[in-house]
Amino acid sequence: MGVTCVCQVPVVEGKSVQQTVEQLHKRLEQLGAVKQGSFFVDCETYHATTNTGAQPSKLLYVMHNSETPLSCLVLFDGGPTLAADANFDVLMVKLKSHFQNAKGHKVESRGARYRYADFLIKVGTVTMSSSARGISVEVEYSACVVPGDCWNLMKEFMQSFLGPSVPDLPSVFSSKAEGLFAPADCMDTMNQYLELFSKIRKQQVLPGSGVR
Amino acid sequence: MEAPPVTVMPVTGGTINMMEYLLQGSVLDQSLDSLLHRLRGLCDNIEPESFADHELVYLLKGRQGNPFILRARRSLAHPTAPWHLRYLGQPEVGDKSRHALVRNCVDVAASHSLPDFLNEMGFRMDHEFVAKGHIFRKGALKVVVSKLSRALVPGNTDNTEPLSLSYLVELSVLAPAGQDTVSEDMRSFAEQLKPLVHLEKIDPKRLM
Numbered sequence: 001m002g003v004t005c006v007c008q009v010p011v012v013e014g015k016s017v018q019q020t021v022e023q024l025h026k027r028l029e030q031l032g033a034v035k036q037g038s039f040f041v042d043c044e045t046y047h048a049t050t051n052t053g054a055q056p057s058k059l060l061y062v063m064h065n066s067e068t069p070l071s072c073l074v075l076f077d078g079g080p081t082l083a084a085d086a087n088f089d090v091l092m093v094k095l096k097s098h099f100q101n102a103k104g105h106k107v108e109s110r111g112a113r114y115r116y117a118d119f120l121i122k123v124g125t126v127t128m129s130s131s132a133r134g135i136s137v138e139v140e141y142s143a144c145v146v147p148g149d150c151w152n153l154m155k156e157f158m159q160s161f162l163g164p165s166v167p168d169l170p171s172v173f174s175s176k177a178e179g180l181f182a183p184a185d186c187m188d189t190m191n192q193y194l195e196l197f198s199k200i201r202k203q204q205v206l207p208g209s210g211v212r
Numbered sequence: 213m214e215a216p217p218v219t220v221m222p223v224t225g226g227t228i229n230m231m232e233y234l235l236q237g238s239v240l241d242q243s244l245d246s247l248l249h250r251l252r253g254l255c256d257n258i259e260p261e262s263f264a265d266h267e268l269v270y271l272l273k274g275r276q277g278n279p280f281i282l283r284a285r286r287s288l289a290h291p292t293a294p295w296h297l298r299y300l301g302q303p304e305v306g307d308k309s310r311h312a313l314v315r316n317c318v319d320v321a322a323s324h325s326l327p328d329f330l331n332e333m334g335f336r337m338d339h340e341f342v343a344k345g346h347i348f349r350k351g352a353l354k355v356v357v358s359k360l361s362r363a364l365v366p367g368n369t370d371n372t373e374p375l376s377l378s379y380l381v382e383l384s385v386l387a388p389a390g391q392d393t394v395s396e397d398m399r400s401f402a403e404q405l406k407p408l409v410h411l412e413k414i415d416p417k418r419l420m
Binding site: 048049057058060074076079080081082083084085087088090091094095097098099 | 228272274277280297301318319320321323325326328329332333334
């Protein structure tokens with residue numbers, strides 16, 4: 001696993017989410033990227049029911065990524081993270097008297113997966129309770145694990161199909177400066193998806209976005 | 213890599229309910245060798261595995277009812293191996309004629325951040341111990357013979373003291389709920405270990 005950047009792509013004015021996604025696909029194909037199947041990332045939110053302290057308890061996020069299909073990636077907002085196997089989902093069912101699933105909060109991003117030389121690109125439609133809420137683009141440069149060394153290259157590549165709306169270096173990396181990207185798990189990626197999902201959750205529902 | 217087909221997708225929502233069938237007993241230290249000898253003869257012909265594990269028992273206390281217990285285990289012999297997190301349910305009262313203790317069981321492999329993560333979830337470490345011993349297998353049956361020691365200094369697994377002059381012997385099988393025939397197999401296996409060790413159905417509640 002290399003360096004990954006996840007960003008939100010604004011829906012083109014006058015177009016639907018679906019049309020914007022198709023436009024991105026077309027641009028990637030024109031570049032010479034090859035479609036390699038599909039992907040998904042999802043996130044369930046839990047909150048502690050046994051809150052003893054005065055301040056509100058932190059939310060617990062249980063995420064899955066099709067890139068690591070047998071793992072559950074569990075995160076606290078800005079807190080420790082845990083990579084566990086899929087049985088963690090079963091454990092959360094057992095824990096339901098202590099951690100309640102915020103049902104309406106399930107977010108997922110699904111879409112196509114493209115390969116372009118050392119780049120892996122995933123264009124996903126972000127849905128919440130079956131309505132399309134936005135577009136996510138994940139770009140992974142698999143040939144390097146040091147963000148500082150390949151960020152400019154990634155940025156240039158992203159500009160080639162995203163145009164000017166290229167994000168800054170993800171904060172998960174800027175806080176680590178030249179530090180090595182943790183190669184064994186995809187926690188940095190999941191942290192970025194989590195950030196994107198919470199941003200999208202707070203947004204107003206896009207007019208005319210409907211079910212895919 | 214494509215998203216895997218639905219059939220190999222991880223099970224979510226607890227659809228597979230695994231049960232642990234368990235019989236327990238103990239042998240005095242001086243009888244250990246003859247038991248191991250017998251087990252080597254009875255069990256699958258593979259080199260018996262030795263292990264040294266550190267187990268931390270965590271409690272999550274709610275407003276009412278019993279605390280929620282989770283057991284986190286790490287291997288002292290393989291420090292880079294994942295942690296093992298285990299949930300064990302209350303023993304089923306059910307059928308008295310059943311030969312083994314039956315309880316719900318969820319096993320999760322987890323990364324090394326597990327202790328920090330459990331703390332963040334609100335769990336607090338209640339007690340810890342070190343278990344050293346041997347594992348034998350016979351098909352689905354698992355026999356664990358282990359010596360339990362307490363840590364004299366919390367968190368320090370080098371400085372331990374044996375809890376007793378015996379070894380704990382556990383015979384267990386993991387199976388989906390309702391497969392009660394496994395308890396028959398366990399009983400006949402336990403019969404073959406007599407009189408070296410008497411494996412019984414022990415209700416942990418009775419000991420509390």
